[in-house]
Amino acid sequence: MNYSDLLVQGLVEGCIYALIAVGLTLVYGLLRILHIAHAGIFTLGAYIGLLLTNETGSFAAAFVITVVVVGFFGMAFYRLFYEPLLDKPPHVALIASIGLFIAMEEIYRMVFGATSLSFLAPPLKDTVTVAGVRLEEGRVVVVVLAVVLIGGLAVLAGRTRIGIAWRATVSDAAMAESFGIDLARVRYVNFFVASAMAAAAGIMVALLLNQVIPTMGGVPAYKALAIIVLGGLGNVRGTLIAALALGVIESFGTIYLDRVLDRDAIAFAFLIAVLMIRPQGLFIRR
């Protein structure tokens, strides 16, 4: 495998990390909650997407329905579990989130079984050549999705009234409210967007691996945490860059570090190395 192959593979992985981690940092930025259960929502997206694809035969339809349904699930999740804890110290919500993530994994095990589920007819498995690099169609779709969803998020945040209201709320919720911004509405939109992006990542990981298991959120959970710390907690742009950087470093690491570090350990080695140099993360959030 040459350098361009490694780079492209790394960027694809980075796009998946970005889809998961951007949602996590959105929640942190608005509510100062480390939403560990975000990884459980990622797994839910994988299950629903796979089951709907197998049921309907249409991956595209399954994808759209899953993203919307899981987005609404995220809103309900916030209403049921986090909203009652908003006036409690942040560690209360953190502990609740860890508990919810464990509970979600066990619920998936009970409902869908402990063994893996697979696509009956895995879609997007043909290969295409992009800039001289051969890629599965599914990997190309991951990149397109990341660009469209994160680009769409940037447009929403920068060009629309609700997006500007959201950024104002992140900056100073009390002042934003004093100008008539409905904080509850902003928080619901936030959870919808974050959960929809996690669902999109979940389906695509399910597709690339052609399997869904109850514990598939475990590794993304800790990697996403590492990424949002590296990117500067709450900083979407920093998170995006950190996600892509981690994807590329892991990709090269599997070739050059494989005798000393497991691929999944590279995220934390990277995190430790960066935090020793820049404890505030790569990108400072004011």
Added chain:
Amino acid sequence: MLRLDRLTCGYGPFHAVTELSLEVPAGNVLALIGANGAGKSSTLMAIAGHVAVMGGRIIFNDTDITTEPVRTRVRLGITLAPEGRRLFPDLTVAENLTVGGYSQPRTAEARNIERVVTLFPRLGDRLGQLAGSMSGGEQQMLAIGRALMAEPRLLLIDEVSLGLMPAVIDVCYAALGQLRDEGLAILLVEQSTQRAFDIADSVCVLESGRAVWRGTSAAARKDPALVEAYLGLTG
């Protein structure tokens, strides 16, 4: 316009303001003065809905708004330019103004930005600049402009002159004078007593959360005790 009827407010068990009564008619400026910790800012924050009311009533245009949420108050026409300005530093000047006008229809935004820029032409050149990167004076202009985007009938403004150069203070007070002449009611908290007396129609002096003196600005200037306590030290 605004009437406080024996207002008591504070934080937890602590009463920052006790049984304060005052009135601000339309087109009038009332200055709240007093030492640090006298309860001036808490009064403004209680009227805006950010500090808990423990007793008394807040009447705005004959409507009791004591228990109304913050968002309702801004829709009724009360806006706050708080101490320290509390701009959204990562948003541009234009975006800060958009947030200020969030309670108004989208169609009113361009007209209100035009009004703010007419009042503070310097902001017109900086609409695309991040608010956090502006000078203190420009930030104060933006804080006032952002509050005006809500088309208020009552402006609550805290520490206009704090940390600003005299020329910038002049610009801000000229704008407030113009707004008062257009019929806006203004409740002003100001450490610079001379500035407060210059613009205010009436004055209320707070000590330890209680009103200890009320009257016109002209009467305040003639009161030897007030002159010695406030103008003598800060004027």
